Amino acid sequence: xMQKLRFDKGGGLLPVIAQDHVSGEILMLAYINQEAWEKxxxxxxxxxxSRSRNKLWLKGESSNHVQxxxxxxxxxxxxxxxxxxxxxxxxxxxxxxxSCFFRRVxxxxxxxxxxxxFDPQEVYKK
Numbered sequence: 192x193m194q195k196l197r198f199d200k201g202g203g204l205l206p207v208i209a210q211d212h213v214s215g216e217i218l219m220l221a222y223i224n225q226e227a228w229e230k231x232x233x234x235x236x237x238x239x240x241s242r243s244r245n246k247l248w249l250k251g252e253s254s255n256h257v258q259x260x261x262x263x264x265x266x267x268x269x270x271x272x273x274x275x276x277x278x279x280x281x282x283x284x285x286x287x288x289x290s291c292f293f294r295r296v297x298x299x300x301x302x303x304x305x306x307x308x309f310d311p312q313e314v315y316k317k
Contacts, residue, residue, distance in 0.1 A: 209250075209278075219292075236260065256281070257280070280309075
């Protein structure tokens with residue numbers, strides 16, 4: 192039987208790192224609650240808890256850039272998770288970049304190091 196995650200340690204939320212299962216590239220960091228965890232396990236698609244919208248969120252529900260979970264890693268304290276994923280649609284970041292970590296610190300500035308994969312104005316038309 193699988194050990195339970197320690198949602199009690201994070202006030203009900205735990206951080207999840209989404210990582211490309213082939214390249215190892217870090218795509219994003221998000222949070223899960225118990226419901227998002229169970230939904231991810233049952234569907235094989237990454238579900239998160241949106242802190243800004245205060246609701247369950249299937250990654251890609253608006254953009255179709257779904258994350259298929261290939262492997263899940265849990266840290267020694269059972270309070271941080273890594274989803275090793277196949278990123279459909281080419282981009283994990285809602286700003287259009289493959290990774291949310293598309294900037295690097297250079298001196299006292301943040302410099303964009305990547306090119307966008309999609310135009311968010313087109314993808315998220317409301």
